[in-house]
Amino acid sequence: xxxxxxxxxxxxxxxxxxxxxxxxxxxxxxxxxxxxxxxxxxxxxxxxxxxxxxxxxxxxxxxxxxxxxxxxxxxxxxxxxxxxxxxxxxxxxxxxxxxxxxxxxxxxxxxxxxxxxxxxxxxxxxxxxxxxxxxxxxxxxxxxxxxxxxxxxxxxxxxxxxxxxxxxxxxxxxxxxxxxxxxxxxxxxxxxxxxxxxxxxxxxxxxxxxxxxxxxxxxxxxxxxxxxxxxxxxxxxxxxxxxxxxxxxxxxxxxxxxxxxxxxxxxxxxxxxxxxxxxxxxx
Amino acid sequence: xxxxxxxxxxxxxxxxxxxxxxxxxxxxxxxxxxxxxxxxxxxxxxxxxxxxxxxxxxxxxxxxxxxxxxxxxxxxxxxxxxxxxxxxxxxxxxxxxxxxxxxxxxxxxxxxxxxxxxxxxxxxxxxxxxxxxxxxxxxxxxxxxxxxxxxxxxxxxxxxxxxxxxxxxxxxxxxxxxxxxxxxxxxxxxxxxxxxxxxxxxxxxxxxxxxxxxxxxxxxxxxxxxxxxxxxxxxxxxxxxxxxxxxxxxxxxxxxxxxxxxxxxxxxxxxxxxxxxxxxxxx
Numbered sequence: 001x002x003x004x005x006x007x008x009x010x011x012x013x014x015x016x017x018x019x020x021x022x023x024x025x026x027x028x029x030x031x032x033x034x035x036x037x038x039x040x041x042x043x044x045x046x047x048x049x050x051x052x053x054x055x056x057x058x059x060x061x062x063x064x065x066x067x068x069x070x071x072x073x074x075x076x077x078x079x080x081x082x083x084x085x086x087x088x089x090x091x092x093x094x095x096x097x098x099x100x101x102x103x104x105x106x107x108x109x110x111x112x113x114x115x116x117x118x119x120x121x122x123x124x125x126x127x128x129x130x131x132x133x134x135x136x137x138x139x140x141x142x143x144x145x146x147x148x149x150x151x152x153x154x155x156x157x158x159x160x161x162x163x164x165x166x167x168x169x170x171x172x173x174x175x176x177x178x179x180x181x182x183x184x185x186x187x188x189x190x191x192x193x194x195x196x197x198x199x200x201x202x203x204x205x206x207x208x209x210x211x212x213x214x215x216x217x218x219x220x221x222x223x224x225x226x227x228x229x230x231x232x233x234x235x236x237x238x239x240x241x242x243x244x245x246x247x248x249x250x251x252x253x254x255x256x257x258x259x260x261x262x263x264x265x266x267x268x269x270x271x272x273x274x275x276x277x278x279x280x281x282x283x
Numbered sequence: 284x285x286x287x288x289x290x291x292x293x294x295x296x297x298x299x300x301x302x303x304x305x306x307x308x309x310x311x312x313x314x315x316x317x318x319x320x321x322x323x324x325x326x327x328x329x330x331x332x333x334x335x336x337x338x339x340x341x342x343x344x345x346x347x348x349x350x351x352x353x354x355x356x357x358x359x360x361x362x363x364x365x366x367x368x369x370x371x372x373x374x375x376x377x378x379x380x381x382x383x384x385x386x387x388x389x390x391x392x393x394x395x396x397x398x399x400x401x402x403x404x405x406x407x408x409x410x411x412x413x414x415x416x417x418x419x420x421x422x423x424x425x426x427x428x429x430x431x432x433x434x435x436x437x438x439x440x441x442x443x444x445x446x447x448x449x450x451x452x453x454x455x456x457x458x459x460x461x462x463x464x465x466x467x468x469x470x471x472x473x474x475x476x477x478x479x480x481x482x483x484x485x486x487x488x489x490x491x492x493x494x495x496x497x498x499x500x501x502x503x504x505x506x507x508x509x510x511x512x513x514x515x516x517x518x519x520x521x522x523x524x525x526x527x528x529x530x531x532x533x534x535x536x537x538x539x540x541x542x543x544x545x546x547x548x549x550x551x552x553x554x555x556x557x558x559x560x561x562x563x564x565x566x
Contacts, residue, residue, distance in 0.1 A: 011450050021302070102531075105392045105412070105446035112387060129388070130447075133416075137448040163388035164413075165420040167294050248385075 001083040014140040022049040026141035031055035032072040036176040036184035038085035045086035055092040061127030106130045149175040151278040190273040198234040202277040240267035256283040284366040297423040305332040309424035314338035315355040319459040319467035321368035328369035338375040344410030389413040432458040434561040473556040481517040485560040523550035539566040
């Protein structure tokens, strides 16, 4: 496995690989890899000749006061974990290679970017869509693999690919969880031992929602109230949002049609750490 | 020469051409081709194995009350003119192929899009940048040829290519003019015989600015005043703007440094037809 840091060198390699008839898969990450990322890399490995894992903490998707500077980074460890999951190339550009002097262009996916995470993090998805478009143009993938953990990001990237005609197949791979259900996340390292135990309430509340919806509950407000009560029982937990929405438009639902797929998602602060999780369930 | 209307078919062809080692050039147009477009097609022909001319009147770049519905269209004539200038493929998608149901993504080049043409035509360059990004992804060019006639568009596309890492060479080809200096434009057909004669004042005023700047005039307001007076002498002419600006940032200059390149550009209504023109000159 090799590591590439120059955007031009990465683009030249990608072009040569395509010319040689190789199928390229891209797994975009912000690094500090865990088993969740490794599952994405393995999904990519199964679908391509060459697997590129990008490791880039994208300044454009962090707001003021967010954790850009403190976001965990460990390149040597990332290289090992990427290689062991089957990556061929780690693409890890420095920020000033990605955003050169005079940078002005950005990509916007309207309607999907200002709800849920976007409401709490203005500008976040514009940063995400912009860096994803750049990564697509630099690494020229036939397949790109994203995680369902970031459900809104996946919905936005889906529209980006469709609307701007990126010629690639988008794979959204399932969330990987710890034994107690906590979704794997690089931000889990921020949790104290006590907070770590309480953090399992996110996935417990999602399982509660799944059970209620599958059992035929149609009162969405009642489901949200039950989830809130469960989460509120953890002393370190503060709910940012709980949403029951259409998985494609991300608009909150007011009623459930039997057979319809719904996206239940939430963001909860456990102490000072903001965690997200979601599930899709058939009504 | 063949005509392709399906975006998917065009993308498949482009991918096959690239795989076969062919060098692709794209000339994006809104059709109703004239000698100006043909010069772009010839510039493309000299630089590539396969020349694709897109013909698409892009609804996204027209504002309410602008001439989207009346913009001149003549596909049979465009095919002939494209072929005679050396095009291999005319790509002419219907609007609902380019903007499918649920379209939400767009590309923004901030700072360059809200001045000059953008001030008079809000949203115009967002529409331009979005369709150009789509055309790049559909036709996969190694070279893209734009006209200097649309100087602001060229500056914006240059940033788009650089900032979103499109892997292509951008060529900006000189404006082609009628005998009296009028820049060729599909919109010239809107002019009456009398207006057509008066329309030559745009390029005359640019030549005046060139002479003054080359002669060492440093009072930009004086140059604009002289240009205005020249234009105002034509009874059908109404000035929209006259700008003396930095060619890359498009910001109006307040002073000239000797040796600096400056962009002199203007928009003038001749009767009901809005025309633009520009020149770059060394101070």
